[in-house]
Amino acid sequence: MPKPVPTQQLIDSLLRGDRLALARAISCVEDDAKDAAEIVRAVFAHTGKAHFIGITGAPGTGKSTLVSALVESYRASGVTVGVLAVDPTSPFSGGALLGDRVRMTSHSGDAGVFIRSMATRRGAGGLAKASAEAMLLLDAAGFDCVLVETVGAGQAEIEIASVADTVVVVEAPGLGDEVQAIKAGLLEIADIFAVNKADRAGAARTVAALEMMLETGGAAAQSIMHHGQRMETGAAASESDAEGGWSIPVLETVAVSGGGVAQLRDALERHSAWLDESGGRAEREGRRLDHMLQTLVQAEVLARLERGLAPALRGELVELMQRRQIDPYSAAADVIRKLSR
Amino acid sequence: MKQSQIRVLIAKPGLDGHDRGAKVIARALRDAGFEVIYTGIRQTPQMIAAAALQEDVDVVGLSILSGAHMTLCPKVVELLHAQGQEDVLVLLGGIIPDEDAARLKAAGVHAVFGPGTTSAEIISYIRTAMAGA
């Protein structure tokens, strides 16, 4: 059990780049500890510098291996990198087996790299509730670039589009005839496609399928946007991005050998430069902060609701209603009055 | 009493490919509600200490069946202490003769679990240790 460190001391150490302080601060935001707000409040002025890159894609496509290869590329040019690797929490036990680190062991001993595994806990959409806050902490600790690996995306794991500056969708050949991204609804959130495992048969076919989807995809993305509820995420972004003139590259990579990683890195740099020129950087930061705001308010309101609607209180009110001493509307108003305290 | 989620690092130090036990334990701990970070085989003590720090774990579990425990374990403990993680619970499992287990406990390993230990024993040990901390 970590000895309690005074919060101010933890904050000072974190801002000086102390790694244990950073690690403990991340635990605080994950655990929703009472110091979490104080920490985020204190470091927020020191954030806004890092490039946030999301890496998403179907399970087993090679996201972790690709993250590791990208870290190597960034480190070769002196860029410091923080990594957040998210894996799912078991809905049955509340526990989690976080295995992404197995693919990232070669950076151990490099002080310019910090890797943190994160369970989704109560988060939805392929990230943890605290992911965005942990990203801020890595930014505040001075990392130039933060790579966020989402859980293996299945149906609607597109939360990453609300928090990243650049989204890389990882595909792999041989996962079936249909391209996985299309199935998982990832087409709309990609800034860059990486067709990984390009050493395997079928990579060229996957690239061609994706390129075809992108050419005809404008219409598809729009209709998804108009019928979908999540206007603030990917679909909306891809529409405005199209106006800004970013054309989504489809690249082949072989993460295990580093093949194509230089090209991917180059595409990331170009996207970063494009974000600065087009105003996309500010737009995406706005989206990220809006997302954090919503997450925090929702969590607090839900917590109050759970307290306010406690079974005991409800039982009391139900009894009063049964005795016709109070009507349902007044009972509800009573609960709501208590919530706002 | 720790209110927050308990995080456990499971690592295999040294040149030891016997990873069955480590994986069994990792899964059992997940099913008991812990967050388990698995680092895989062939880890140096330095790699294990760095992972323990970045992951801010409460428990470091080492699995060694190669016979190299007398050099590897004290090194991990020493590195954890040097980086400010004196309070991390260090557990060891695998093929460890009794006399070695005694010496390792003197060197800062909290508990040693040999073949045949049930997951329930290990889970209960961690829960008790965390509740007391």
Ligand code: B12
């Ligand atoms: C299966 C096995 C293998 C398999 C391993 C498959 C794998 N991927 O794991 C294979 C065939 C590959 C193998 C190879 C070798 N093996 Co072998 N192998 C065994 C054997 C028969 C069983 C090990 C096992 O999986 N047990 C099942 C698991 C569940 O039990 P466990 O690991 O002990 O884990 C339990 C506890 O120890 C504890 N625990 C373990 N880890 C942890 C961690 C934590 C945190 C906690 C809390 C608890 C805990 O909890 C578990 C549940 O009770 C043992 C003999 C034995 N009876 O132990 C020999 C044994 C371990 N092997 C041995 C040897 C010598 C080798 C080889 C060197 C043989 C050779 N000359 O090639 C190679 C080396 C391989 C390598 N790269 O390291 C020796 C080791 C001798 C020593 N330490 O002095 C043993 C003891 C056999 C013997 N009596 O000589 N082996």
Ligand SMILES: Nc1nc2c(ncn2[C@@H]2O[C@H](COP(=O)(O)OP(=O)(O)OP(=O)(O)O)[C@@H](O)[C@H]2O)c(=O)[nH]1
């Ligand atoms: N042939 C080949 N195999 C690869 C390549 N990249 C990764 N792999 C292998 O694919 C498997 C899965 O890789 P990971 O990096 O763990 O994939 P992931 O997408 O992070 O997996 P999850 O996090 O479980 O969704 C591993 O066995 C890798 O070694 C590649 O370029 N070519």
Ligand SMILES: [Mg+2]
């Ligand atoms: Mg992974």
